[in-house]
Amino acid sequence: MAKKKEKLMQGIFLISACASILAVILICVFLFSNGIPAIAEIGFSDFIFGQTWRPSNEIFGIFPMIVGSIYVTAGAILVGVPIGILTAMYMALFCPDRLYKILKPSVELLAGIPSVVYGFFGLVVIVPLVRDQIGGKGYSMLTASILLGIMILPTIINVSESALRAVPESYYEGGRALGASHERTSFFVLLKAAKSGVLAGVILGVGRSIGETMAVIMVAGNQARMPQGLLKGVRTMTANIVMEMGYAADLHREALIATGVVLFVFILIINLSFSALNRKSI
Amino acid sequence: MIENSVAQKVNVTSFSQRFKIYRQDPLSLLLLFLVNFGSLLTISVLIFLIGFILIKGIPHITPQLFELQYNTQNVSLFPALIYTLAIVFLSLLIAVPLGVFSAIYLTEYAKRGSKLVKLVRLTAETLSGIPSIVYGLFGMLFFVIALKWGYSLLSGAFTLAIMILPLIMRTTEEALRAVPDSYREGSYGLGAGKMRTVFKIVLPSAMPGILAGIILSIGRIVGETAALLYTAGSVAKIPTGLMDSGRTLAVHMYALSTEGIYVDQAYATAVILIVVVIIINWISSFLARKLTKG
Numbered sequence: 001m002a003k004k005k006e007k008l009m010q011g012i013f014l015i016s017a018c019a020s021i022l023a024v025i026l027i028c029v030f031l032f033s034n035g036i037p038a039i040a041e042i043g044f045s046d047f048i049f050g051q052t053w054r055p056s057n058e059i060f061g062i063f064p065m066i067v068g069s070i071y072v073t074a075g076a077i078l079v080g081v082p083i084g085i086l087t088a089m090y091m092a093l094f095c096p097d098r099l100y101k102i103l104k105p106s107v108e109l110l111a112g113i114p115s116v117v118y119g120f121f122g123l124v125v126i127v128p129l130v131r132d133q134i135g136g137k138g139y140s141m142l143t144a145s146i147l148l149g150i151m152i153l154p155t156i157i158n159v160s161e162s163a164l165r166a167v168p169e170s171y172y173e174g175g176r177a178l179g180a181s182h183e184r185t186s187f188f189v190l191l192k193a194a195k196s197g198v199l200a201g202v203i204l205g206v207g208r209s210i211g212e213t214m215a216v217i218m219v220a221g222n223q224a225r226m227p228q229g230l231l232k233g234v235r236t237m238t239a240n241i242v243m244e245m246g247y248a249a250d251l252h253r254e255a256l257i258a259t260g261v262v263l264f265v266f267i268l269i270i271n272l273s274f275s276a277l278n279r280k281s282i
Numbered sequence: 283m284i285e286n287s288v289a290q291k292v293n294v295t296s297f298s299q300r301f302k303i304y305r306q307d308p309l310s311l312l313l314l315f316l317v318n319f320g321s322l323l324t325i326s327v328l329i330f331l332i333g334f335i336l337i338k339g340i341p342h343i344t345p346q347l348f349e350l351q352y353n354t355q356n357v358s359l360f361p362a363l364i365y366t367l368a369i370v371f372l373s374l375l376i377a378v379p380l381g382v383f384s385a386i387y388l389t390e391y392a393k394r395g396s397k398l399v400k401l402v403r404l405t406a407e408t409l410s411g412i413p414s415i416v417y418g419l420f421g422m423l424f425f426v427i428a429l430k431w432g433y434s435l436l437s438g439a440f441t442l443a444i445m446i447l448p449l450i451m452r453t454t455e456e457a458l459r460a461v462p463d464s465y466r467e468g469s470y471g472l473g474a475g476k477m478r479t480v481f482k483i484v485l486p487s488a489m490p491g492i493l494a495g496i497i498l499s500i501g502r503i504v505g506e507t508a509a510l511l512y513t514a515g516s517v518a519k520i521p522t523g524l525m526d527s528g529r530t531l532a533v534h535m536y537a538l539s540t541e542g543i544y545v546d547q548a549y550a551t552a553v554i555l556i557v558v559v560i561i562i563n564w565i566s567s568f569l570a571r572k573l574t575k576g
């Protein structure tokens with residue numbers, strides 16, 4: 001009797017473990033089976049490299065959105081990575097214990113704030129700021145980049161911090177013994193040693209910012225055309241899906257799902273490079 | 283003891299000594315300045331963001347916002363609040379058993395390096411990287427359309443359950459691995475079977491860690507918007523059944539701020555969201571501390 005129960009529970013555990021496998025399979029099957037026919041109908045190169053998105057005329061080129069996503073993400077990296085790495089270094093190597101007890105929860109809090117709140121903050125603070133101080137309408141690539149740069153900070157800080165902490169003590173001692181100052185040792189020995197871990201954090205940040213939806217929609221302007229400058233509006237792939245899914249039908253709807261497929265493929269590539277790097281750093 | 287204090291004295295540098303060193307080595311000073319500047323920036327962004335929203339939002343939290351029915355006069359967030367609670371409860375109901383059981387399988391039952399374990403890890407990793415809008419699309423295609431559930435509490439909850447599954451799996455696994463093997467050996471030594479050991483010894487000792495993971499996932503559910511827009515919909519009314527469409531607080535806030543005429547109420551909703559997140563973070567770090575203390 002007891003044995004039977006053991007076996008039964010083990011079976012239940014095993015089945016539960018397969019849930020995530022099943023989920024990934026279902027997601028792939030449903031996305032691809034709904035998106036790929038549309039790509040085939042529109043034509044692969046017309047869809048990916050077409051520069052015009054005009055659903056009312058049945059022209060579906062998502063190149064502007066792909067470029068938009070890449071630009072905005074690159075901007076976010078430019079804003080977020082230097083600040084993130086510096087903060088991580090401060091937390092791992094410079095910060096007194098008492099301050100760390102404030103800093104760490106703050107970073108956790110930054111990670112927990114919902115993206116719609118970030119978007120709202122961007123809408124009421126960063127958009128007017130950019131409009132008044134720099135120019136343009138405020139709803140722009142620059143605004144979206146700054147906002148996303150803030151949003152990816154906690155990701156970069158957390159991963160980089162643990163990478164820095166994983167560097168063996170002897171590296172630090174060696175650096176100091178050779179006469180380098182604490183700062184020089186931190187930057188030129190420890191940071192260098194933690195390079196692949198820090199890079200993994202950056203890649204994770206890229207994934208987060210390319211997949212971010214709500215915050216970007218609220219500040220980026222969302223014009224479906226090729227990006228025309230830092231102060232002009234852009235539309236990302238994620239924004240394209242959410243903006244039009246509400247009323248789209250037929251091929252238009254499938255084209256939006258296909259946009260999701262392209263986004264999904266981007267994310268898969270990013271994830272693969274992240275886990276490859278992770279394996280290397282361990 | 284004495285040696286220690288001598289060593290400490292040798293290692294302490296006075297302010298003027300440090301000044302001298304930095305004058306000879308301006309690069310170090312620059313680097314020191316940079317790390318201080320970077321972390322100061324991070325902190326000030328957080329303080330500014332939270333302060334701004336609290337100061338602007340708290341005056342707009344009025345009793346009107348908590349009236350039972352939503353209409354354009356009171357812009358009540360109460361239905362959204364109830365819907366949020368319902369969706370949190372349902373998603374956890376689905377995801378927690380699955381996540382905890384699968385973590386138990388991975389840590390307690392699976393053989394080291396088995397192919398299945400590798401596959402589960404890989405898929406969980408993949409799931410945790412998928413952006414919420416892709417979950418939203420999948421939820422729409424699968425639960426809303428293929429299973430014909432429509433925009434409903436159930437579609438939204440299942441979509442979110444898949445989304446938080448990897449988080450629960452990972453935190454539970456970490457918590458289970460932190461339980462010392464001697465506990466298990468003790469239990470076996472007293473004649474308990476595997477299942478009894480897992481449920482009576484391992485799970486209770488890992489409880490704070492598991493709870494911390496669950497609390498974190500509540501935070502993710504509360505903040506989620508993109509995955510819910512096309513699975514649960516955005517009707518502003520109190521749900522009466524599993525098949526009712528509705529909006530969570532985050533979706534409510536998105537709707538308010540894009541409509542553009544209810545900015546004050548959007549501030550108030552933002553305050554509530556932020557307060558929820560602060561409480562959630564506080565509880566989860568409290569639990570995590572409890573775990574490390576044993």
